[in-house]
Amino acid sequence: MADKSGAYGSKASDTDFRKTWDKEEYAERAKKKDQEEKERMQENEERMKQGKRPRKGRRDDLPKPTELMKQREGPLELEKNLGKTMVVQNLSGKGPGQPGFHCETCNRTYKDSVGYLDHINSRAHLRALGQTTKLERSTLAQVQARIAYLREKTKEASSAKAFDFKQRLAEVKAKEVALREQRKAVKRIEKEKARLELIKDTGMNEDGDMAQLMGFGGFGSSKK
Amino acid sequence: MANTTVIGALAIHGQNPQFLVETVIRNRIYESNYWKEHCFALTAESLIDKAIEMRYIGGVYGNQRPTQFLCLVLKLLQIQPEKEILVEYLRADEFKYLRALAAFYIRMTFRAVDVYELLEPLLKDYGKLRLRDMSGYSLTYMDEFVYSLLTEERVCDIILPRLAKRQVLEENGDIGPRKSRLLDALEEVSVLPGEKAEGGVPFGAVERHRMLDPDMCQGVVRDRGLVQDLLSVHAVVASRPTGWK
Numbered sequence A: 001m002a003d004k005s006g007a008y009g010s011k012a013s014d015t016d017f018r019k020t021w022d023k024e025e026y027a028e029r030a031k032k033k034d035q036e037e038k039e040r041m042q043e044n045e046e047r048m049k050q051g052k053r054p055r056k057g058r059r060d061d062l063p064k065p066t067e068l069m070k071q072r073e074g075p076l077e078l079e080k081n082l083g084k085t086m087v088v089q090n091l092s093g094k095g096p097g098q099p100g101f102h103c104e105t106c107n108r109t110y111k112d113s114v115g116y117l118d119h120i121n122s123r124a125h126l127r128a129l130g131q132t133t134k135l136e137r138s139t140l141a142q143v144q145a146r147i148a149y150l151r152e153k154t155k156e157a158s159s160a161k162a163f164d165f166k167q168r169l170a171e172v173k174a175k176e177v178a179l180r181e182q183r184k185a186v187k188r189i190e191k192e193k194a195r196l197e198l199i200k201d202t203g204m205n206e207d208g209d210m211a212q213l214m215g216f217g218g219f220g221s222s223k224k
Numbered sequence B: 001m002a003n004t005t006v007i008g009a010l011a012i013h014g015q016n017p018q019f020l021v022e023t024v025i026r027n028r029i030y031e032s033n034y035w036k037e038h039c040f041a042l043t044a045e046s047l048i049d050k051a052i053e054m055r056y057i058g059g060v061y062g063n064q065r066p067t068q069f070l071c072l073v074l075k076l077l078q079i080q081p082e083k084e085i086l087v088e089y090l091r092a093d094e095f096k097y098l099r100a101l102a103a104f105y106i107r108m109t110f111r112a113v114d115v116y117e118l119l120e121p122l123l124k125d126y127g128k129l130r131l132r133d134m135s136g137y138s139l140t141y142m143d144e145f146v147y148s149l150l151t152e153e154r155v156c157d158i159i160l161p162r163l164a165k166r167q168v169l170e171e172n173g174d175i176g177p178r179k180s181r182l183l184d185a186l187e188e189v190s191v192l193p194g195e196k197a198e199g200g201v202p203f204g205a206v207e208r209h210r211m212l213d214p215d216m217c218q219g220v221v222r223d224r225g226l227v228q229d230l231l232s233v234h235a236v237v238a239s240r241p242t243g244w245k
């Protein structure tokens, strides 16, 4: 082979399946990373002088938290998939669709509920949600209103329960009646069948197959 | 944070309020799922919902697992609601577990005078409470529970802060004499024998000298508040055998 074309005339060389790297871009990235690291080191040195703890990771440019710490809305349903077999949809090893509990806000997955709970209660997660770690203080009026509301609610619930009980009794009764009706119907059908059988038997004997086939029971001679 | 005491909280009995729950149990609570999942970011307002969902009081059970009751006690210590809010909890008589929780917290944190003044009225509350401990479930009553809070050192696996004796407080003039329902009842008896007293106990049926015998009373009257009255009256009688009406 004089020219370096392959068996099928392609110009590809043996190693062309390999990924080609954009060296310039990666050099740029490495430089940037070094720069960041250098800045972090300098900052840490400053912090050390002030007697503070050094910063470990990269600094996230999150906006200052504006809200107070809030209770989660709705239950966490940690056990909703308990005992189920799930298909792992995402095999990349990152992001949602992995086995475990995923936090969408922080894009992190935890293998168990304890780790997940610890995370969603953590300062980092709250920060990502834009919440501080301070808690709202309830006023006396709020507490009074809540108790009054719950009082009404439990009253309603208990009366609703009583109502339900009556309704249930009626339902049970209706069901029983329906069941009895059904049994009666079945019995009636059986009786009817037996009667027809009887007719057939007597018909067969006296009038023969023809009369049966023609659909009448004889010529007035057969008694029922 | 999830486990820190609220900023600006006052020290109770000279320390961080959360330290009133001893370290081992406190860490058990911090590790429990109920704490992490349900007690996170509770306020004095949202805590009410959790409190009325409770089905039993108690300390630890099974494998040293803390009850929801204990978790909520720690939560109260953490957020330290105002005194008026606790009184409001106490007044909600249809939510007995909320009431029991408030009573427990008040006993742990309030001044002795306030403890007596706020809790003694609950000795008239005969509502049933379910108690869960290492040996399983058992039945108790609000008045019994409050009585144990006023007289025992350890309730629900928590060592309660020392409570000054009522008698001492009375002698110092910090607190007025306990409004005795028994004395009222006795006066009533002398006027109207056979009449039923406020608590529903037929006093006329029991002779006066028998009623003043505390051992008898334990058997006759199930009312803890009355028993306490009887005991104090008995003491008075013993020290002043003559000249007492």
Ligand SMILES: [Zn+2]
Pocket (backbone or CB within 6 Å): A103, A104, A105, A106, A107, A119, A120, A124, A125, A128
């Ligand atoms: Zn998160």
